[in-house]
Amino acid sequence: MKNLQNKHILLGVTGGIAAYKGAELIRRLQDEGAEVRVVMTHAATEFITPLTMQALSGFPVSLDLLDTETESVMGHIELARWADLVLVAPASANFLAGLRQGRGDDLLTTLCLAATCPIAVAPAMNQAMWGNVATQENCAGLRRNGVIFFGPDEGLQACGETGQGRLLDVAHIVTHTCALFPSELLTGKTVMITAGPTREAIDPVRYISNHSSGKQGYALAEAAVEAGARVLLISGPVTLPVPDRVTVINVVSADEMYAAVMENVAECDIFIGVAAVADFKPVAAAVQKIKKQHDAEPLTEPLTMTLTLVENPDIIASVAALPTPPFLVGFAAETENLLAYAREKLNRKGLDLIVANDVADNRIGFNSDNNGTTIISKDKVMPLAIASKRQVSVQIIQVIADLLNTRELSI
Ligand SMILES: Cc1cc2nc3c(=O)[nH]c(=O)nc-3n(C[C@H](O)[C@H](O)[C@H](O)COP(=O)(O)O)c2cc1C
Known part of the structure; x- marks a missing residue:
């Protein structure tokens, strides 16, 4: 059963080692029936190319706030309105800080400000960055404001350290996303x-x-x-x-x-x-327009046609x-x-x-x-x-x- 049938998911990808997992996430969300559009921060494009995300999502990737072309395709307000869920995965410490402050200095944070749908984040960062008081305070504030957190997970990290801060695995992010949309009468049909x-x-x-x-x-x-x-x-x-x-x-x-x-x-x-x-x-449509048949003599009866x-x-x-x-x-x-x-x-x-x-x-x-x-x-x-x-x-x-x-x- 497809749990995200007809759902519009705006996937935000920020600059971190786990950005490549965003590619897999697009596919798995689509498997559940979702339509996925991707917004990347500039830092994210250093980790995975917009071309990959565009090919997987089937839609142009939005990168810039102040870009006439992006705005003409689907402007930031339109994109925010389109979404049933903004899902930011991976969410960097920097993005979480900006979201907490209500900043609108790039496309992704501006979209989050404009969105009226739920916002979910899947943080991913080094365990010390995650444990940092500033990050923890930002996350506590965001939770109070209704932002939904998926993870982070605990374990071995890309930097070689072990601790909390790993991106929750993609399958779990998808399960949590589906749980946000309770099934409806004809879900999956x-x-x-x-x-x-x-x-x-x-x-x-x-x-x-x-x-x-x-x-x-x-x-x-x-x-x-x-x-x-x-x-x-x-x-x-x-x-x-x-x-x-x-x-x-x-x-x-x-x-x-x-x-x-x-x-x-x-x-x-x-x-x-x-x-x-x-x-x-x-029986057969005439190839040319059917014309009235006029006889030389004036008709006494109206014409008939079969x-x-x-x-x-x-x-x-x-x-x-x-x-x-x-x-x-x-x-x-x-x-x-x-x-x-x-x-x-x-x-x-x-x-x-x-x-x-x-x-x-x-x-x-x-x-x-x-x-x-x-x-x-x-x-x-x-x-x-x-x-x-x-x-x-x-x-x-x-x-x-x-x-x-x-x-x-x-x-
Ligand atoms: C190699 C490398 C890996 C990084 N990995 C992470 C990460 O996993 N999580 C994170 O929060 N920041 C990470 N950073 C730092 C962010 O890229 C940096 O804070 C950036 O400004 C984030 O921008 P954004 O939030 O606009 O995407 C990493 C930086 C480098 C150079």
Whole structure:
């Protein structure tokens, strides 16, 4: 289980012999699902190169406070806001002193001043430096101010002395970091959500589509991220901003949506099909714009045109037919016989849950910010009160997590 899924960790590396262990730390934090960005002090760059840290983290390393390029990529305030945790490992005696004094004379201390998230430090220094009254007083003050200490450890040091001051080993730093983020409903799970309409081309300028706004799917993506899941959103054409920490794959037609789903579904624990996928598409889209046929004689009857449609792939049924399908959630947008149609769809498609909504009710459904749904499982019917799509999503995620837990416990 990945305990740091969706978490943003700003790793500060300061100038000490243990700086090289920062490289290993990046990897181990990433193994737990964290996104790691690195800030190094100038002294740290004498011990390990920013290039190594950049290659491992996958992001440019920030070094300077007063550097226009660094500020334009991600400014110091933005970086501080981005972080869920500032972790300084190794933390030098000099850095701890600066942090204690509230200094802002380099990028790392300034970021710590600007951060509103927790700050954790893993000190590493010679045992005499650690035992020094100034260092001890600084650490006591920092602890009082809520700074979290990981270590230091005791043992043989790089300088040949033995005592307290060694960097806590990387595995323990990671364990302590994970403990700062208690697990959430869907921690460690990957959720795939399809959202929005699809467009089925008639010719290069025309298409068949529907009124789906994507709002419900996007709200579910947000709720799943907040519940600790990794979220992959396969989105038809909508005008909504991509929620933070959600990976989006944009598609247009049902065929493209089908391909994106089937390519990525193996890594998913939960599949939620919210997209209003067109059931049919024109047999073949015209290569050129279809022109009106004008006869020489004026027409007595209006022109007619016949469009032949063919069925689109059934995405949710294809996912259900996989040898080991994920937990499957479908949506049923109906204008009549809501519960009966929804229950029939649940059984026919082999779903674990179906969320039914009455799109004929203009207070809810397509394009509206509100939704009133009924969640139907194989043995339960759970009506939800009309609420914002966001609130409805939180409740749907709760039901999914409960059912998934019951299923996992019974295996
Ligand atoms: C070879 C060498 C090793 C050092 N190792 C440490 C160390 O492990 N811990 C520490 O606090 N300072 C260590 N220092 C001293 C720091 O590098 C120095 O205090 C520096 O100013 C720290 O800068 P920073 O806090 O901005 O990274 C070492 C210095 C040298 C030359």
